[in-house]
Amino acid sequence: MAVTIELHKTVTASNDADAQALREELAHRGILLVNLMSSPGSGKTTLLSRTITDLPETSIAVLEADIDSDVDAQRIEALGAKALQLHTDGMCHVDAGMTAQGMAALGKAGCDIVFLENVGNLICPAEFDTGAHKNVMLLSVPEGDDKPLKYPLMFQKSDALVITKMDALSYFNFDLEAAKRRAMHLNPDIRIFCVSARTGEGMDAWEEWLLSCMN
Amino acid sequence: MHELGIVLHVMKTLEDLAPEHGITSIGSVTLEIGEVSGIMYEQFTDCWNYFRKRHPLLESSELKISVLPAVTFCEDCKKTYETVRYGRICPYCGSPETYLVTGNECSIKEIEAEQQQEETETTCTS
Numbered sequence: 503m504a505v506t507i508e509l510h511k512t513v514t515a516s517n518d519a520d521a522q523a524l525r526e527e528l529a530h531r532g533i534l535l536v537n538l539m540s541s542p543g544s545g546k547t548t549l550l551s552r553t554i555t556d557l558p559e560t561s562i563a564v565l566e567a568d569i570d571s572d573v574d575a576q577r578i579e580a581l582g583a584k585a586l587q588l589h590t591d592g593m594c595h596v597d598a599g600m601t602a603q604g605m606a607a608l609g610k611a612g613c614d615i616v617f618l619e620n621v622g623n624l625i626c627p628a629e630f631d632t633g634a635h636k637n638v639m640l641l642s643v644p645e646g647d648d649k650p651l652k653y654p655l656m657f658q659k660s661d662a663l664v665i666t667k668m669d670a671l672s673y674f675n676f677d678l679e680a681a682k683r684r685a686m687h688l689n690p691d692i693r694i695f696c697v698s699a700r701t702g703e704g705m706d707a708w709e710e711w712l713l714s715c716m717n
Numbered sequence: 718m719h720e721l722g723i724v725l726h727v728m729k730t731l732e733d734l735a736p737e738h739g740i741t742s743i744g745s746v747t748l749e750i751g752e753v754s755g756i757m758y759e760q761f762t763d764c765w766n767y768f769r770k771r772h773p774l775l776e777s778s779e780l781k782i783s784v785l786p787a788v789t790f791c792e793d794c795k796k797t798y799e800t801v802r803y804g805r806i807c808p809y810c811g812s813p814e815t816y817l818v819t820g821n822e823c824s825i826k827e828i829e830a831e832q833q834q835e836e837t838e839t840t841c842t843s
Contacts, residue, residue: 503834507738508827513748515825516729594719597726625755626719651805 517630521598524605524633534615534716535601537634539656541649542622544642545666545699547574550617552699554583556709561613565604567596567621574619584608595626598633614716624653636715642667647677650684657685662693664708669698720757724764727825728772735774739833745779751822752787752801787820 512518528535538546547566554562563584566574569592578585588604590596601618608616618634620627639660641649644667650657657663663685671678678696685692693711697704731743750756762780769775787800791807792814798807800820807815 503832504744504829505832506827506829507740509734509825510827511730511825513723513730513823513825514726516733517726593722595722597722626722629719629755630722 514630517597517599520602521631521633524598524602525635528605528616528633529635531612533613534636535605535618535632535634536615536712536715537596537618537620537627537632537637538640539620539624539627539637539660540622540640540642541624541645544622544640544645546619546622546640547577548699549640549664549666549697550619551577551581552702552705553709553712554578554581556702556705557713560615560713563608563613563616565601565608565616565618567600567604567619569593569621584613590621594621594623595630596620596632597630601632601634615712624649624656628653628656628659636661638662638664640664640666641681643670643674643676646674647681647684650681650688654688657688657692660689660692662695662711665694665696667698667700668696668703669701719755720761720764723756723823724761724768728768728775730825731828732772732774735830738830740774740828740830741833742773742831743775743778744829744831745781746775746828747781747783747826749783749785749822749824749826751785751820753817753820754823756823758782758784783826785819785822788818789815789820790818791815 540546550564564578565586565588566578567588567590568574569590572587575585575587586604586607588596588600596618618632637660639656641663643665665681682694685694695704695708697708699705731746765780769778788797789800790797791810791812793812794807794810796809797818800817805815806813
């Protein structure tokens with residue numbers, strides 16, 4: 503018997519359900535999962551390296567998602583933190599299923615914070631719930647203050663915006679106030695941190711916020 | 718290529734739904750896609766035609782895309798306008814205080830499917 507069934511389901515319905523299940527499971531295990539998103543080269547791995555070094559009391563693991571190579575995982579492991587490289591095999595983002603596989607591969611051993619370093623891309627990662635408790639995006643000074651205008655969804659989906667490479671501010675035509683204003687216009691609740699992982703500027707506030715999310 | 722990820726999620730959603738509705742095969746799937754949702758229809762259809770062959774339920778399914786126009790609302794002059802033509806700045810009053818009303822949708826609207834006969838009907842034939 504042929505029938506027409508009206509569904510009106512979001513195309514990512516199956517992913518949304520997986521994401522919610524993962525979020526609850528990790529909360530139960532006392533693990534904070536942070537989804538880190540940005541353009542390629544904005545300093546995600548450098549920010550993580552500095553954060554891991556600055557917080558020796560906190561057990562941190564990193565899921566590194568890239569289309570190819572394991573250079574990022576090697577950098578994190580060199581600091582003594584646990585890192586796992588996920589290859590997305592051409593896919594431009596990480597979804598909840600891939601994140602759950604990565605979490606399973608990290609094993610049952612406890613840790614305080616797991617960072618998911620998403621594929622460098624300001625568009626697609628914003629559209630897929632990974633199951634993270636917090637979404638954090640990076641915007642580096644050389645990228646320009648116009649990014650909130652061009653990629654609004656990423657700013658709307660993020661709980662925090664970390665403006666990186668602040669030590670390079672004087673070399674670029676980057677209007678810090680305009681960048682903040684544009685981000686706040688899209689998302690009035692977004693927390694903004696201005697940091698330089700190289701000099702350590704602003705890292706305190708970012709790390710304090712991170713630790714406060716663990717409770 | 719987020720089209721690839723979305724196709725896989727749509728297929729999983731439909732496979733999960735099939736037992737609940739007693740569906741044995743799917744003839745067509747209609748998606749509602751907003752004009753500015755960022756989905757490339759051709760790539761999406763290519764991905765669909767590649768992956769449907771791996772799913773018995775969807776093997777011969779046709780993908781239909783219904784495009785929803787993008788409309789933006791201006792908070793200052795309270796008028797709406799075509800997003801694709803004018804962008805973020807209101808063409809009536811020049812205000813940047815605008816937001817998208819429709820055009821970002823991406824949902825599975827409906828499917829045409831073959832359903833199992835009810836058990837009571839099949840037993841009647843004997």
